[in-house]
Amino acid sequence: MSLRTQLNDTLTEYLPANPKEAIKGTELIRLIRMKLDGNYSDASLRYHFSIMSCDPTSPIAKVEKGQGYYRRTAPIPALSSAQEIYSQYQGRLDDIQGDQAQVDHAMMRIRKFRAIVNKWCDVNGRFPFPFREPFAADAPIGNLWKFPEMLLVDWESREGDEQAMPLRKLKTQLGLPPFRLHAARLRILPAHHSFREDFFQTLSASVWAQGGELIYAAPIEDEALADSIRRLSIAFGIGVTTFGLTAEILDDLPRPANILNAHPRETEALMERLDVTRVSAVKSRSHIDWSSLEALRGDSTEVDDLLAWLSESADVGSMSPYGGGE
Structure with a gap:
């Protein structure tokens, strides 16, 4: 299973819904690493966080004008x-x-x-x-x-x-x-x-x-x-x-x-x-x-x-x- 597929399946569990409670990348990596199959570097995980946060269909969104990630709201039909x-x-x-x-x-x-x-x-x-x-x-x-x-x-x-x-x-x-x-x-x-x-x-x-x-x-x-x-x-x-x-x-x-x-x-x-x-x-x-x-x-x-x-x-x-x- 690819890293992106694994992240799509597991990120929702760790991302807060409220942008004001956004979790920093370092902490998110620490939490999610336990759920991943494979030995991925911090740099690889940060790269995927960044790319996925620009995809409106992914579960992760990045705080504007700040640091941290939160759970993206459900996509518009x-x-x-x-x-x-x-x-x-x-x-x-x-x-x-x-x-x-x-x-x-x-x-x-x-x-x-x-x-x-x-x-x-x-x-x-x-x-x-x-x-x-x-x-x-x-x-x-x-x-x-x-x-x-x-x-x-x-x-x-x-x-x-x-x-x-x-x-x-x-x-x-x-x-x-x-x-x-x-x-x-x-x-x-x-x-x-x-x-x-x-x-x-x-x-x-x-x-x-x-x-x-x-x-x-x-x-x-x-x-x-x-x-x-x-x-x-x-x-x-x-x-x-x-x-x-x-x-x-x-x-x-x-x-x-x-x-x-x-x-x-x-x-x-x-x-x-x-x-x-x-x-x-x-x-x-x-x-x-x-x-x-x-x-x-x-x-x-x-x-x-x-x-x-x-x-x-x-x-x-x-x-x-x-x-x-x-």
């Missing part, structure tokens, strides 16, 4: 991100063809927005489940209409809420879930040329859930566009929310890993940057279409992960954040 970039540039990909820096810039905005949505959910007592496998580079394009980027779970009573126990127990006896599931589509920029596709993908990907939510990073400044979106929402019940994050604000935000691992005061400062506006409210259905969800199991093993997480939460009577993170 390729299929969904490609559509997002295509939408941002109004389908004129020739405008950025060959400009990798511009593509990387667009990708960073997408990653920051997803991290912000995760943190916002955490602050507001919502539990996101990210879908990744259905949007892999080799996934069928139809998955964009079958799966949301995130499933947002609303637990109907907080842990320790004794007054809610009788109702929760009754629901359990009646076979009703103690949570609500909303399928969410995340997009950076609302625009006349793409809002219908955004909207109806959200609708299609939420048929099995109790509702669908379309979440935009940027505000909707065009009133005609806002009216068009509201009319669709009234007709089909999809909720639309904007976070008020312009391109300039997104560029000014910390890196995704810093957002996800922000301390309480930092989180408060991040939330103050948001201007969350409910353009239209979601119409939440009382039931989950379990047969439709079951039909998706053959398209992604992540459906099994979702069901296991929901089942475990229902068994213990409370919900914890999904371990997959963002």
Whole structure:
């Protein structure tokens, strides 16, 4: 087994998730050497750390303007991100063809927005489940209409809420879930040329859930566009929310890993940057279409992960954040 393969398999165990707790190369070498098959020099290991930290698919990332390494956040799903970039540039990909820096810039905005949505959910007592496998580079394009980027779970009573126990127990006896599931589509920029596709993908990907939510990073400044979106929402019940994050604000935000691992005061400062506006409210259905969800199991093993997480939460009577993170 090559050294790089071994490092890909073992680095995650030793890398901290928070860049502020980054581990120095010397210490990382000391820890990881015990797991490696072969006698590799410090120079060889440092070289591989450096090369891999520049690869967005590897588990190791290097601290900017400092020393040390941390665990890279999960990669952005390729299929969904490609559509997002295509939408941002109004389908004129020739405008950025060959400009990798511009593509990387667009990708960073997408990653920051997803991290912000995760943190916002955490602050507001919502539990996101990210879908990744259905949007892999080799996934069928139809998955964009079958799966949301995130499933947002609303637990109907907080842990320790004794007054809610009788109702929760009754629901359990009646076979009703103690949570609500909303399928969410995340997009950076609302625009006349793409809002219908955004909207109806959200609708299609939420048929099995109790509702669908379309979440935009940027505000909707065009009133005609806002009216068009509201009319669709009234007709089909999809909720639309904007976070008020312009391109300039997104560029000014910390890196995704810093957002996800922000301390309480930092989180408060991040939330103050948001201007969350409910353009239209979601119409939440009382039931989950379990047969439709079951039909998706053959398209992604992540459906099994979702069901296991929901089942475990229902068994213990409370919900914890999904371990997959963002």
